[in-house]
Amino acid sequence: MEGEQSVDLIRVQLRKQRALAGMNQEEFGKRTNYSASTVSAVETGTRPVDLPYARRADEILETGGLFESLLRTAQQDAQPAWFMPWLKAERAAKQLRYFNPTLIPGLFQTENYARTVLRFDDTCPEQEIEQQVAARMERQEILRRERPPQIFAVIDEAALRRANAIMAEQLAHLVREAELPHVHIHIIPARAGLHVGLDGPLLLAMLPDGTWIGHLDSQLGGESADTDEKVIKLLGRWEGVRTVALPEDLSLDLIKEVESQHGPQ
Known part of the structure; x- marks a missing residue:
């Protein structure tokens, strides 16, 4: 549950940072080499946020590796304690x-x-x-x-x-x-x-x-x-x-x- 909440937070921040940069989903998709439908799917949770997407978002939004760091933390939180x-x-x-x-x-x-x-x-x-x-x-x-x-x-x-x-x-x-x-x-x-x-x-x-x-x-x-x-x-x-x-x-x-x-x- 903690990992799922962390991923939800990443999606919220992706939408927020994209909007602050003045880009709609289509424009952001062109800059990141993803389709607008993929950007929408990531932001709505129907497609998982993966490392390539997080890294490209960091690059385009100039967030200094923020999304990659957040995603790695979320993935770690999602792992069972025994692993x-x-x-x-x-x-x-x-x-x-x-x-x-x-x-x-x-x-x-x-x-x-x-x-x-x-x-x-x-x-x-x-x-x-x-x-x-x-x-x-x-x-x-x-x-x-x-x-x-x-x-x-x-x-x-x-x-x-x-x-x-x-x-x-x-x-x-x-x-x-x-x-x-x-x-x-x-x-x-x-x-x-x-x-x-x-x-x-x-x-x-x-x-x-x-x-x-x-x-x-x-x-x-x-x-x-x-x-x-x-x-x-x-x-x-x-x-x-x-x-x-x-x-x-x-x-x-x-x-x-x-x-x-x-x-x-």
Whole structure:
């Protein structure tokens, strides 16, 4: 609720600052390279405020990064408390490790895939889902920072083969991300059979001082794993899933093969 109120405040301020600058929605759209209908949708709440829009508004309205700052704060407020320790670790990490036996990790999800996953909670209002999608996309900025973390991801082949109209787009995106020099994606082939990772997903972050923090997702949310005992256990589980995964080149070949089977985008 707090995050939703913050986003509403951003919309009010966007309308106010645009009006103070003497621009109607059409004029503002031309200056920002958005259509008048998009400007209207953002200001009325039928389209989420995302970082590109906030940054362009800051530039045109000369607000010194105000809207980007407000949006980042709103996105943080919208995150559940149990996820905040992981978000902080993810932003600071020098190395990240992700494993998921059922889904594409959030750091590599497209908007359409993320939206579909977040709609698993059919009681969540659409506006809140769109805020969560925008926040998930914002997390992905670490992939293209000037000094990005080294990222390893292990994904079960089953996650690639979910029959859905959005999967061709998602897999094409995964291929592009896998080609980044600091991103290393490994697939556990179906022929591996039962393996230790089937117990559930795990996330690990190595911080600048060399310490590790882990995170575990569940149906009820998630929890941090920051004690030595828990981290050592998760590192052991990571080695277990990494051992049964394919090398990078064969993993990329498998992703492309499955992508071709999902048909045209």
